[in-house]
Amino acid sequence: MSGAARGPAASIAAAAKPRRLSAHDLIGLIADPDSYVSWDAAPVEPDLGDAYREELVAAAAKSGVDESIITGEAVIDGRRVVLIACEFSFLAGSIGVASAERFVRAMERATAERLPVLASTASGGTRMQEGTVAFVAMVKIAAAVAAHQGEGLPYLTYLRHPSTGGALASFGSLGQVTxxxxxxxxxxLGPRVYEAxxxxxxxxxxxxxxxxxxxxIIDGVLPPEGLRDVIARTLRLLERPTHAELAARAADPGTASDDPAGSADTWASITRTRDRRRPGLRELLRHAATDVVPLSGTGQGERxxxxxxxxxxxxxxxxVVVGQDRRAQRAHAPLGPAALRAARRAMHLSEExxxxxxxxxxxxxAALSRTAEEGGLASEIAHCIxxxxxxxxxxxxxxxxxxxxxGALAILPADRTLAAEHAxxxxxxxxxxxxxxxxxxxxxxELAEQQGVASARLRANRIVDRVVAERPDAADEAVxxxxxxxxxxxxxxxxxxLTQPDRRRVLRHERYRRLGL
Structure with a gap:
């Protein structure tokens, strides 16, 4: 979410009420020209009498669609993507039995064909005219999304104005990127309902x-015109290298060809890592990574x-990358339990x-405070490990x-551990x-030396597998x-x-089982 996107850290004034974007307007903004193909069959609506049938006919005439959800596939930057979009002008985008069934069928087909999905809400929630049956249909919607994600497939969500009720509390809140x-x-709960x-x-x-x-709770704020770029970047990022590409990369150390033993000057290393000029996580991503798609917080109200x-x-x-920003910790607050809950989100996402x-x-x-203790800091460290x-x-x-x-130990365990020379x-x-x-x-x-905290000792004790050189100090050669x-x-x-998963997990277990022996 770069460029036109605005992350939560930005200073954001209260925005004016946005214009309502129709489902077809959204598709026109993000799909390659003339690539959209509808997947929709005629909806089978519940028989609730003449008055409701007349409402449906009027809604179709007003909106130009036959239900509150439309589905289909399109090409975005050369990649097939399934699109599921609410149409608010059809009975306030409310989700009834027929629209829920349409959503589920599209998800099942996307799963069968192993296609990524973009779902976009614009809904007042469950369709009140259809009552409890429509309300409970949210269960099958969520189950269909879970089945798709269970196959390791991308499911992205874009929340348009307004997104409330059952639509938000089912498919709107399950995106891996939202x-x-x-x-x-x-x-x-919509404001009108709250007031009543x-x-x-x-x-x-x-x-x-x-x-x-x-x-x-969400990963950022993005104008519709910027959505196509983020989808394309995310899907490009998620393309898996071939076995041959992995083998070639594994054989090529690039600029990291040397293999230093690590720093033996403990206090000098500690002093160097406290230098404000030293590159941190953000510099690493800026200079060493591509197609970066930032995420934010736990998705559950904490960041x-x-x-x-x-x-x-x-x-x-x-x-999936999760990392600590020492500058932010010093400028704002020490690392707290919310940070570790966000780290666990990253762990779950990488598996998904x-x-x-x-x-x-x-x-x-990590933070030493009443708030941290009452927020379960020790428990979060344990669960991360x-x-x-x-x-x-x-x-x-x-x-x-x-x-x-x-705070460091919480995200240390891994199959392999690299260390900067002065880390x-x-x-x-x-x-x-x-x-x-x-x-x-x-x-x-004196005590730092005795404890063996520097990279040379960490490597000798098999806590670190590989040291990446600083020549002589990362602060002097940041890029x-x-x-x-x-x-x-x-x-x-x-x-x-390239390592077999079962062998990799056994090696990880043995790595820590034998530590210190």
């Missing part, structure tokens, strides 16, 4: 696309500026899309700089460890260093994908 139209009303039930207006701005992006997640390619190899997972460690330490230890796909962790405490890993900041052992901070350097690290990442990911 963005919304600027200014769109997005919320479970409670006798007061719903708080202004809560149910806006921008507010939900700020809270990590932490100290952690970023995205889809990206390294040397042509796609991956059957992509390797890359974790990037660069943190001065357990999830990574049992992860079904290839995993690669990168010690990029500071590696302090439980380090420690149970506490050296000053904190000195305070525990010596009751002062004067022994920090070159990031590209060197990116080449190492691409080579490692390719090699991991």
């Amino acid at each position: 963005v919304a139209e600027p200014g769109a009303l997005v919320g479970f 039930l409670y006798g007061e207006k719903f708080p202004v701005g809560v149910q806006s696309a921008e507010n939900l992006a700020r809270h990590g 932490d500026p100290g952690l970023a997640l995205c889809l990206a390619r390294f040397g042509g190899v796609p991956a 899309l059957r992509l390797p997972l890359v974790t990037v460690i660069d943190t001065p330490g 357990a999830d990574l230890a049992t992860h079904r796909g290839p995993t690669l962790s990168i010690l990029l700089g500071e590696g302090t405490g439980g 380090w890993l420690s149970p506490l900041p050296p000053e904190g460890a000195s305070a525990i052992v010596h009751r002062d901070t004067d022994h920090a350097a 070159t260093f990031c590209r060197r690290m990116g080449d190492a990442v691409a080579q490692e990911l390719a090699a991991l994908q």
Whole structure:
């Protein structure tokens, strides 16, 4: 979501009410010219009497479509994509029995033909005229999406104005990547219903696309004109390399051809990683990755500026990336439990899309606060470690700089671990460890050396598999260093994908089982 897209970190003023985009208008914006082919048969509507039949006829005449959902396939940037779109002008885009059935049939066909899906909501929710039967049909809609995702297929969602009720609470909220139209009303309970039930207006701005992006419920805000580019980029990113391409990449270290033993000057390394000029996660993505599609938060109402997640390619190899941003942690707040819940979202997404997972460690330490304790920080660290230890796909962790405490350990376990030459890993900041052992901070350097936190010792102790050179300091060669690290990442990911999954998981278990023996 770059260029025209706006992420939650942007300063976003309250947007004006957007113009209503019809389903066919949306398709015209994103599909290659003359490529859209409808999949729809005539809907079989429930017989609820003459009055309802007349409503349906009037809705069709007003909207130009025969139901509130239309489905079909199109070509977007040369790739076949299934499109499912609500039409708000047909009975406020409400989902009835016939439209639910149409959605499910399209999803089942997309799954059978192994095609990606873009679903776009613009709906007031369940069709009240049809009552409970239509309401319960949301279950089969969600089940069809889950079956599609269970096959490792992409399911993307675009929330148009308005997106509320059962449509949002079923297919609108299940996207692996979810963005919304600027200014769109997005919320479970429509403002009119809230006012009728409670006798007061719903708080202004809560149910806006921008507010939900700020809270990590959706991944960003994107004008319709920018949607085609994001879909094309996402689908391009998700294309899997062939076995031959992986083999060639695994054999080619690129600029990361040397294999240093690591830094033995512990305190010098710690000092260097605290340099504000040192490249971090964002620089690594900018200079070493392509087709980056940023994601945001947990998708469940939490986001932490100290952690970023995205889809990206390294040397042509796609991956889900989750990493710590030490600058944001220092500028805003230490890494909290919400960050680790977002990391677990990335872990789940990598399994769902059957992509390797890359974790990037660069943190001065997790939050020590009442909020963190009451938010379950220790539990989230434990669950992250357990999830990574049992992860079904290839995993690669990168010690990029500071590696302090439980926040670092939470995303460390992996099939392979790379370390920048001056990166380090420690149970506490050296000053904190000195305070525990010596009751002062004067022994920090001495204790860091004793603990074996520097990359040479980490490699000797088989915590790190490979060290990526700094010449002599990443802060002095930021772009070159990031590209060197990116080449190492691409080579490692390719090699991991060439390893049989069962063997890879056994090796991962043995790696940590034998640690320290």
